[in-house]
Amino acid sequence: MRHMKRIGGVAALTAVALTMAACSAGGDGGGGADAAACAPSEGDVTLTFTSWIPGIEDAVAIWNEANPEIQVEVQTGPSGNAGTYQNFFNQLEAGNAPDLGQIEYDAIPNFRVQDGLEDLAACEEIVAAEDQFVDWTWGQVTLGTDSEVYGVPQDSGPMALFYRSDLFEQNGIAVPTTWAEYRDAAVKVRELGGYITNFSQSDINQFAGFVWQGGGEWFTNSGDEWTVDLTSDVSTTVADYWQDLIENDLVSVYPPWTDEWNNAYNSGEVWTWNSAVWGANSIASGAPDTAGKWSVAPSPQWEAGQAAAGNWGGSSIAVFKGTEHLYEAAKFALWLNSSEEALTSLNETAAIYPATKAGLELPVLQEGVEFYGGQKIYEVFAEAAGQVNPDFVWGPTMTQTYADVSDGFKAAISGDGTLADALADGQAKTIAALEAQSIPVAN
Template sequence: MSAHGPDRRTVLGGAAAVAAGLALAGCGDSDDSGGEPAGRKKGEKVTLTFWSWVPGIDKPVQLWNSKNPSVQIKLEKVSAVNGAQYAKMHAAIKAGNPPDLGQIEYPVVPSFLLDNGLLDLTKYGAADVKGKFEGWQWQQSVFGKAVFAIPQASGPMGLFVRQDLFDKWGVETPQTWDEYEAAAKAIRKKGAWIETFSATNGNRFAGFAWQTGARWFGVDGETWTVTIDDEPTQRVADYWESLVKQKLIKTIPDRQNAWYKDVQTGDIAAWVGASWGDALLVGNAPKTAGKWRVAPLPQWKKGDNAAANWGGSTTSVFRGTKYPKDAMAFAVWLNTDPESIKLLIDGGYGWPSARSGWTNADMEGQRDFFGGQKYSEVFEAAGKAVDTSWQWGPAMDTLYQRLGDAFTEALSSGGSFRSVLTKVQKQTVDDLRAKGLKVETG
């Protein structure tokens, strides 16, 4: 992707950028000597380790094991709290004993390229399976000509609404962000809140920026471009800061106990979430069954169709595996086999990356909770409208932590949200420089 004009502010250049993923195609061998591992011998039985936190992942693993006695998967559940799973994976890479496979979210893939921790799958048949997956999700793990992960799921965004409360209060479901603000004012007058701004939820903030046309990272030749504080992101920051300062929304963390309580009682009447949010609401607000609906993400201009993604992950093969072909075969099977996909859907893993093997109806196991609405249609349309030119950069896990700290400070001190972006822009450059990346400012 080329640079995006005058908003470009910082360039990460030189050989370090290449090491970060621009030309890793020749660095994907599985052993330190640079040669390929011998792989599994005929008749040999092997066990591959797989670290994951995906709900219900044990069931498709059990299915694979029942069908593949020669290649058994040993599943280890890892904690996804505050990035604990990635800290463990990075530590294992540095210690020289990573698992064979791991669950890695799209934004975090580049971080593992800095460790040279993932296997380039091109020599193991990646081109042959590319067509099985949605193109933009496949591209999330492609750097140069190298492919570093198999897509599993995404999280197209939408607006979850307590339709009963909106109807009771005479509030229309907002189609634009201006209408969303108006709805927030109307709901506040009723003693409730439309939403919360969760300071520590950098993933969702990135989704808002994505929808607005931001480009936090890009690749220009052999350099990374970094613009965390570009104009679209400033627009997002200004909008949510305005809602906070007008006291139209809460500022508690979402998806934690206090938030779940507000959702159950109706103190919070809506949530900008992702496709996987249906399972969260069902599991944590059971008494609100039948009262929810899903609407498209509000637009900046009425009639526009700009969508975004929040979440989604891959099944990655680590560079240390002795059995790359078998590891990749499992990764592909896990995310394309219809039986496996059904089990993953039942577990609430997200919106499937596979182009076939499932239907919209499969995604509506919670239809009764949403008053019979065919709500998967909203997320299907959102998935098709996602801006596919968005690209993740190195050290996103650190970037999210930086955003969370800075937004939390701004909320407590009354500082501006734009100052958060300025601060995190500088911190991101400093963080990448500390990892050995060359930084040039323009």
């Protein structure tokens, strides 16, 4: 995986931050973190931590056994946009947020604007760890600044094509290398009674990954102003492509992460999934009867011969505003996302693809994966990671943007409007949300 430069676009959030209170406990209000805020607590400490990562309890257990003076109680829940983020916002408002939480990179600006995160730059160990992380992931948690840190990077989500290699081979269908070939394959798969993939009504960050791969951007800024462009030519092309597949019954439309969705993959009804590296675990756990029948290939390209990849997800561990144990929380977050034992555990239980440079060399990532017929699938994702545009910018209201676009996608699935209509409506509502928060908009 190549080392990517910081995403400078999100630095515009700094202008927004000028209107808010200092973001670290004891902060000086001038953008610098107060080191005294990150002093060790007296006596034993128990931290609360919320995550949705499968098997996260195993990694936490390793920490708890080695650190009796700093115990971590982990609570699991649905993925961020499926409910955990809203829970976090509610808890922050009520003053009872956990000490730490799982937050994807695209949601960090949202929590930052709401003044919900501690600035970890107050902790010397965090600042000193910058060089351990792949450059672009560090840029995601610093929002392009040089003096603030709002989480410890955990992983990234380069995308590739999971596919039922046995079904493609048995039926003489070539693995598609372009999106045009993918549609042709979809027709053949449908004639055989299956679907080439499932179109998600709610994973708008997956759709954003398709736009990302195509070279599109949803947010840009010039200084202190944001431009929202969910209806760019690239976004429209992607929307029209999937609209065609939906209207022609070439893709299933099961709600994702449900028993119905799992069964579609487990039964062989659905043949592929364009997903991120962490999806390896989702298929293995949701479709156990298909072990050994899957493979991974590069994502289809819009033009033959291109080599571009999207990114879906990637998370950090953030410390919420109001914690009484910043030092201990930061210490645990750094261990969880940088130690070999923790990263190995997270990969084995959830196919987490580390954000640390050393983590990319973990022995577990160099091995063949039994569920995928012994294929060294992480080689495909390592190549994809180097093809992800590092300059894609997330806006400061992504949770709201995702929710609004998802509402439109669900309507389009039922025949009420189109995916392109949903993007246009999402853009209008995003602009309104930015303006309501006094965030400058150039549109």
